[in-house]
Amino acid sequence: MTRRAALIYLHTENGRxxxxxxxxxxxxxxxxxxxxxxASDT
Numbered sequence: 001m002t003r004r005a006a007l008i009y010l011h012t013e014n015g016r017x018x019x020x021x022x023x024x025x026x027x028x029x030x031x032x033x034x035x036x037x038x039a040s041d042t
Contacts, residue, residue, distance in 0.1 A: 001009075
């Protein structure tokens with residue numbers, strides 16, 4: 001694997017990881033709101 005190919009691969013993986021983390025964060029926020037509907041959005 002060339003250095004350029006490795007960097008492209010790592011950049012792609014990093015972006016995918018961020019998308020997964022964002023999605024999981026949204027799911028966690030929704031679950032917490034269901035537990036405590038009086039919680040604020042802060």
